[in-house]
Amino acid sequence: MSMRNYSRFIPGDEIDAVQQWRFGAIETAAQLLQAQVKVRETEHDAAQQEVARQESFRAGYADGVAQGHAQAQAEVQQQMADFLANQAAQSGQHFSELFQSTQAQLDQAQQVMAQGVLELSCELARQVLRQELSVNPNVLLPVIREAIDLLGAEHRSAVVRLHPTDLEVLEGVLATEFSGLGLSLRADSTLQPGGCLVESAGMVVDATLQKRWQRAVATLGLTSTWEATDEPA
Numbered sequence: 001m002s003m004r005n006y007s008r009f010i011p012g013d014e015i016d017a018v019q020q021w022r023f024g025a026i027e028t029a030a031q032l033l034q035a036q037v038k039v040r041e042t043e044h045d046a047a048q049q050e051v052a053r054q055e056s057f058r059a060g061y062a063d064g065v066a067q068g069h070a071q072a073q074a075e076v077q078q079q080m081a082d083f084l085a086n087q088a089a090q091s092g093q094h095f096s097e098l099f100q101s102t103q104a105q106l107d108q109a110q111q112v113m114a115q116g117v118l119e120l121s122c123e124l125a126r127q128v129l130r131q132e133l134s135v136n137p138n139v140l141l142p143v144i145r146e147a148i149d150l151l152g153a154e155h156r157s158a159v160v161r162l163h164p165t166d167l168e169v170l171e172g173v174l175a176t177e178f179s180g181l182g183l184s185l186r187a188d189s190t191l192q193p194g195g196c197l198v199e200s201a202g203m204v205v206d207a208t209l210q211k212r213w214q215r216a217v218a219t220l221g222l223t224s225t226w227e228a229t230d231e232p233a
Contacts, residue, residue, distance in 0.1 A: 129194075130194075133193055133194035133209075134193070137165065137166045137169040137170060137193070137194075138169070138170070138173075139194070140162075140166055140170065140194055140195075140196065141170065141173065141174075143195075143196065143207050143212070144160060144170075144174065144196055144198070144207070145177075146207070147160075147196065147198040147205040147207040148160075148178065148181070148183075148198055148205075150198075150205050151198065151200045151203060151205065156181060156182055157181065157182030157183070157184070157200060158181065158182070158183055158184070158198055158199065158200040159184045159186060159198070159199045159200070160174065160183060160184070160185050160186070160196055160197070160198050161186050161187075161188040161191060161196060161197040161198075161199070162185065162186070162187065162188065162191065162196050163187070163188065163189065163191045163192060163193045163194075163195070164187040164188075164189055165193055166193055166194070166196070167185055167186075167187045171185055191208060192208065192209050192210070192226075193209075194209045195207060195208035195209035195210070195211075195212070196208070209226055210225065210226045210227070213225070213226040214226070
């Protein structure tokens with residue numbers, strides 16, 4: 001078929017050979033292109049969502065790690081605080097018990113020291129009194145006066161027993177002082193110097209040195225005897 005130069009019109013004898021143009025192919029291509037674009041958009045959106053999800057996951061993970069770390073740190077700090085508080089309580093209890101024990105030991109030591117000082121003072125007093133009685137029997141006079149006064153006014157007669165040495169020194173003084181009383185002075189070697197027994201109508205006033213000493217130290221809570229352990233009674 002020879003080719004003609006068609007400017008604007010198709011010759012009538014060739015119209016039958018012309019086929020009608022259909023737009024189906026173009027529409028299909030456009031739909032395909034649109035579908036591809038939509039797929040790409042969907043993939044892009046999915047990629048964006050995945051990126052956002054990953055970012056959200058990383059952020060959530062970081063927040064979780066930070067929260068976990070903070071919680072763990074808080075728990076460790078609380079455990080340390082509880083441990084220190086428990087240690088402080090135990091140390092305080094131990095210190096209180098130690099203080100009470102030390103105080104009890106100190107009180108006991110003070111009592112022992114006080115007892116020792118008291119016993120030493122009594123021993124010194126005993127030695128001083130013994131020395132005084134050996135050089136000055138007249139110190140027995142107040143004792144005899146007190147013993148006779150204890151008999152009362154109804155007793156007009158009495159027997160006074162003294163150590164022979166004391167009687168030798170005090171006989172004249174007593175006879176003069178108690179001349180108005182029927183006083184009988186008798187030597188008694190069983191008595192220690194510095195002591196006496198006063199008897200009247202069955203009543204006996206024990207003013208021996210041993211008895212007076214026991215009464216004196218008893219007021220101090222002691223039971224010391226007059227005789228020393230290395231001395232004969």
